[in-house]
Amino acid sequence: MITTLTAASTERIVSELLDAEGTMGGSRVLTLLISTHAADLEEALTAAHGASLDHPSRIIAVVHPEDGAGSDxxxxxxxxxxxxGHDAGAGETLVLRPHGAAAAHPDTLVVPFLLPDVPVVTWWPTTMPACAAQDPLGRLASTRITNAPAQADPAAALSALAPSHARGDIDLAWTRMTLWRAIVAATLGPVLREHEVRSVTVAGERANASLSLMFHWLRLRLGVPVERVDVEDFSGIAQVAVATSGGTWSIERADQERVRISSPDAAQPQIVTMPRREPITTLNEELRRLSPDVVYEEVLAALAADHRAAHIER
Structure with a gap:
């Protein structure tokens, strides 16, 4: 059920929201703030409602007016x-559409609707702020989720985030590679006990943010030269190849659902299920964590250092 309120006061919205909450029953484990534009609203809510099935939430979406829109x-x-009900996942959803002067202070709009004594998470599903922690909605949250892969140049967007990173910031480019990191770690664990790693090659989509993070994560963890190779007409990470004193181990994307693991001591490659991750899955993972990711902070700091060094060289 959707109730539409036009030119409403916050007091009226609170009253209607309390009535709706009373019909729903149950408890909420967090408040999820979504900062978005009208064109991206429904896709963002689909992901948020799916994630709310595991994390019952009050979802508050602030729809920013397009440039030049609003009251004259x-x-x-x-x-x-x-x-x-079925329009809101496991909880209630509030969509706020401010116009004119109201759009300039979205934080003051959402404060009356925040649930007490539960964490606040802010998510930017498309357009990202210059500094998430200083954004009006970001200041209200303990966890702030950005989405570099949704940008025109994901790797550049990730680099732009790095200098302003604050504890509690996370980007879905990192979440998307969780399964990749798990398989790489599981594959290399036994190898590192018996062989010396000499170099690593990571290959994949040009300007892919997850590939940039994989590059810096491996270089930090292994302390060996890492080469990045762009693969044309490919989406995501294509391959991680590790050259050691005992030969080369390779993990490569076989198709949308599987990866192929090859090793010098195996006659046939091993096929492992690893489906590409959907927005619901990645958002769900971050709502489950709700704590700073120290490894991400280290990797992002390394990326920022490289970005500064490259800028100085120019």
């Missing part, structure tokens, strides 16, 4: 939608 006289007006 700068009037402070607010439209809202309250979604419950």
């Amino acid at each position: 006289d700068g009037a402070d007006t607010l439209d809202a939608e309250i979604r419950v």
Whole structure:
């Protein structure tokens, strides 16, 4: 069920929201703030509602007006939608559409609707702020989730995030490679006990943010030369190849659902299930964590250092 409120006061929205919450029952484990534009709203809510099945949430989406849109006289007006039941996942969803002057201070709009005594998470599914921790909605949250892969140049967007990183920031480019990191670690664990790693090659999509993070993660962890190779007409990470004193171990994407692991001591490669990750899956993982990722911080700092060094060389 969707209730639409036009030119509403926060008091009216709170009253309607409390009535809707009373019909839903149950508890909420967090408040999820979504900062988005109208064109991206429904896709973002689909992911958020799917994740809420594991993490019952109050979802508050702030839909920012497009450039030049809004009231001509700068009037402070607010439209809202309250979604419950099958339109809202496991919880209630509040969609706020501020116009004119109201759009300039989204944090003051959402504060009356925050649930008490539960964490606040802010997610930017598409457009990213220059500094997540200083963004009006970001300041309200203990966890701030950005999405570099949704940008026109994901690797550049990730590099832009690095200098302003604060504890509690995370990007879904890192979450997308969780399974890759797990398989690489599981494959290399026994190898490192018996052989010396000499070099690593990571291959994949040009300007891919997850590939950039994989490059810096492996270089930090292994302390050996790592080469990045761009693969044309490919999406995501294509291959991680590790050259050692005992031969080369390779993990490469076989198709959308599987990877192929080859080793010098095996006659046939091993096929392992590893499906590409969907927005619901990655968002769900971060809502489950809700704690700073120290490894991500280290890798992002290394990426920022490389970016600064490259800038100085120019």
